[in-house]
Amino acid sequence: MNPGAGDEHSELFSRFTDESGGSGPNCLIVKFIGERETAIGYNKGLEEKNTLRPENMVAIQRNLNLAALEAEYSQKTPREILKFALENFDNISISFSGAEDVVLIDMASKITKNFRVFTLDTGRLHSETYQFLDRVRKHYGIKLEVMFPDAAEVQALVEEKGLFSFYQDGHKECCGVRKVKPLRRKLNTLDAWITGQRKDQSPSTRNGIPVIEVDSAFSTPDHELIKFNPLANWSSAEVWEYIRALEVPYNKLHERGFVSIGCEPCTRPVLPNQHEREGRWWWEEATVKECGLHAGNAQK
Amino acid sequence: MNPGAGDEHSELFSRFTDESGGSGPNCLIVKFIGERETAIGYNKGLEEKNTLRPENMVAIQRNLNLAALEAEYSQKTPREILKFALENFDNISISFSGAEDVVLIDMASKITKNFRVFTLDTGRLHSETYQFLDRVRKHYGIKLEVMFPDAAEVQALVEEKGLFSFYQDGHKECCGVRKVKPLRRKLNTLDAWITGQRKDQSPSTRNGIPVIEVDSAFSTPDHELIKFNPLANWSSAEVWEYIRALEVPYNKLHERGFVSIGCEPCTRPVLPNQHEREGRWWWEEATVKECGLHAGNAQK
Amino acid sequence: MNPGAGDEHSELFSRFTDESGGSGPNCLIVKFIGERETAIGYNKGLEEKNTLRPENMVAIQRNLNLAALEAEYSQKTPREILKFALENFDNISISFSGAEDVVLIDMASKITKNFRVFTLDTGRLHSETYQFLDRVRKHYGIKLEVMFPDAAEVQALVEEKGLFSFYQDGHKECCGVRKVKPLRRKLNTLDAWITGQRKDQSPSTRNGIPVIEVDSAFSTPDHELIKFNPLANWSSAEVWEYIRALEVPYNKLHERGFVSIGCEPCTRPVLPNQHEREGRWWWEEATVKECGLHAGNAQK
């Protein structure tokens, strides 16, 4: 755990642990401002504890200099980033949304047979997405770890506000119950996760996505979580070129005008040349749309 | 609780409590053979305890002679049966499946403003059904109590067998997790429930549905549950005549060839003149199809 | 042409040609009142010429006593009626609408390999109907004679009134151009045709459909046309029992709630237990709906 002198990462490491740590624009140390957006108060009091104890910092323990890694890997291919992630973390899992992030699974399957995949079943996905999830499971011969929302929380929300409260109250409350909390349950068991986020998905919130980062939304003072975004620098066109060239299975909804795919009531097809983000939570303010899975993005 | 001599119900009551009680073909006393079908072992050991303690028998406590009531009310209209149920039980709720049993809600709304409705959200309903549930909620100004499956149980099933295990293993296991257990959670809190079951829905399993019965599947030695089936003697044609004549809201799936509606992957439209039951679990043996909600039917 | 004495049909034949011919309620002699409904004036002056010249009467020429045949064959099966028709007329064709009347083709294919089938392509059929027409063509190895509307007439109607004039002006004008006239072109070349009409299709207009009749709508003073309705006495349930039992191909629209199928803009699915006729021209007076193909029905 003690970064040796002369280690090529040591200089950067020192920056990572010095007094001013975490304040610079490129610093990856987490500020833990929490998921303000979820409006559920899950992390009440979190802001006071905004000091990450070094003994809990995964990056430090592993002698990883994330800033240096980011600088290095931001020039590399998705496959190289993914390979690095899978080789350096045992307790890591790919987050699969049932959409075009299936390329991560395809790439991983060509790197190793030992990779894990989880997905969030919100209870409100399209039937095509359920079919796709199962097709991917069988196609790659993988086990799919499915996270499901807590019954009492869903029941409380629906009994109070009905099944479509998000159209009035915004999507954050429902996402909190059906996506963020089940995700947190899963992430609490992991050291790192891999997402399909791309910069071009959301000009306003995903523009600065690094290929590797400390997850500012889901780390806790007791548990640092690393997040890899191997597709960060790929465009939608590149993802689809990969899918079509390698005949990767895809969600049938993509044949019906859907680009970005989430829950059924909160997803719609887009018109030709319309940005994919306009197919999500279209009744809300257009500029800042994140579902809470990548809440850190909106805060950067 | 002591049926007075000369009471017109007393003679029948004595039959209800005598030694041979429960053995006759028309007897409504429950044998508690449990839900063998669910294959989950929830009620392990239930068969040994197959004696209902009188102090737990709702019918006895209320001095209701169900056999006599059944004889009387089987000649009455759905509205009359529903009215009896709602007037004689406080702790009673209508089970709404999101299909044509909406007529129960419509009838109830014309009897009283104080009725309860619950539904089972399995996490795999059609989007049209979710929309319909909410439309009904708003249309009648009611609170909809929604039961949701237990996260750990869904996760365990799906992680082991995928999202479509029912096509291989039969629907009972999945129904057990997504419907029967959440239903049991709800029924454990009730003295009676009201269903939309009809004799004509399933020639093989629903032919003998009474309008009032002790629920043989969901009563326990400590808790007797009464079940009302006000539509038992109505035909599908009568239900639809009611819906159309009174402009009751209906599930949009009914405009696309769906008659009987359940979970999305286990429901399909039927052809003209095809029995509605052929639209459910069509890959299984055609003769005995019940989802566990009315497991008692299959045992009669 | 002179029915021989002793012929078992002679007595009935004499009734067919006597002075009072055509006036009795069961008489099948045509009055030629024309297609008043088409509002196109195609048969202008037809009413004056309401005397059929004997030398043009197919039935007389062939020594067929239609009333007697009707009495005899109305008790027989569709197959027997169809067999009689195909064996007694060379210049005969089955009218196939692309819906459940496919049973006529299935039956005919088991009687002979020499039968003809025509259909009316209005230019506004469902894509599923076009697919079904071609599937039937290939499945039975038949040639499908397709009648298409006259370009100038369609252009004139559409340029004047747009593509959906029927919703304002009623369906008769459009049916006249797209169905009735192309049908007449075909029928003018035939001695007899075979339809899939059934009594139960339209309580108000098809109740009295005979299994064999002179076609009152499409015969002309110079050309008598015989019309067979082999399915007249079958119910929808019987037709569908046949389709399912013999695995006859069917229009995929029947899997989406469609029962009676015509042109796309003038056809809709029906609700469970709703009469199939409510799926056609639903914006018009419910009682008398015929498209002009069987205009004679409405006049009886």
Place this chain on the structure above:
Amino acid sequence: MNPGAGDEHSELFSRFTDESGGSGPNCLIVKFIGERETAIGYNKGLEEKNTLRPENMVAIQRNLNLAALEAEYSQKTPREILKFALENFDNISISFSGAEDVVLIDMASKITKNFRVFTLDTGRLHSETYQFLDRVRKHYGIKLEVMFPDAAEVQALVEEKGLFSFYQDGHKECCGVRKVKPLRRKLNTLDAWITGQRKDQSPSTRNGIPVIEVDSAFSTPDHELIKFNPLANWSSAEVWEYIRALEVPYNKLHERGFVSIGCEPCTRPVLPNQHEREGRWWWEEATVKECGLHAGNAQK
């Protein structure tokens, strides 16, 4: 007709009529090689008559130097090109396909109330396209001239080859009957037409589309036809920006993944980032796809 000396167009005009006329790569003089592709022989013998008689040359008659105009207008906006076309030709009509070329109608409606629009109803369009055609007709208060295929030709093709011959024999034969001939009937009555062709629609065949040209496919020795392509230099993105910004009505199919829209059996949605041309005649050689309306493109 003799361009006066000093006329600013005279120099270019001389190039237009000199000996070598028509041979240069940028020359717009038509060679009249006909629609070889239609395989119908409609213009048999046309190649011999490949000399356009000057008295029939619209451009000459009108003293228009198309090459100069092309050079000038290729730098202008679609609106300016359209305005020039509508102001300089009385006998001109916009060709509307029922897709995103609706922007031409929107632009024209802001230039003048006196413009004509025609469309080709092949008898096989999507129901959504028919609805869209009529919505546009009503929205802009225009008369829509609809060309319909010849009945005898459609009947002959379908009777011989069925309703889906294009999947085996290629789309040219069917397009010939349902699109090219009806188009020719219309174009024979016009001096000029306006299309929604764009260079970016088909990299291989539409790359060189000028904004103004003599129509090499539909001019005849007796009748020169001018063709305007005001959108030639716009991208799909620009067209859709216009549609969305100005709330121009659009075909509902565009909400279901369809980009380029033609006949129902020959059109399909494309995947995200897939070129729109892959949604048309996808079973054929990918490189050269034109439907015969713009046959000249494939020959350049």
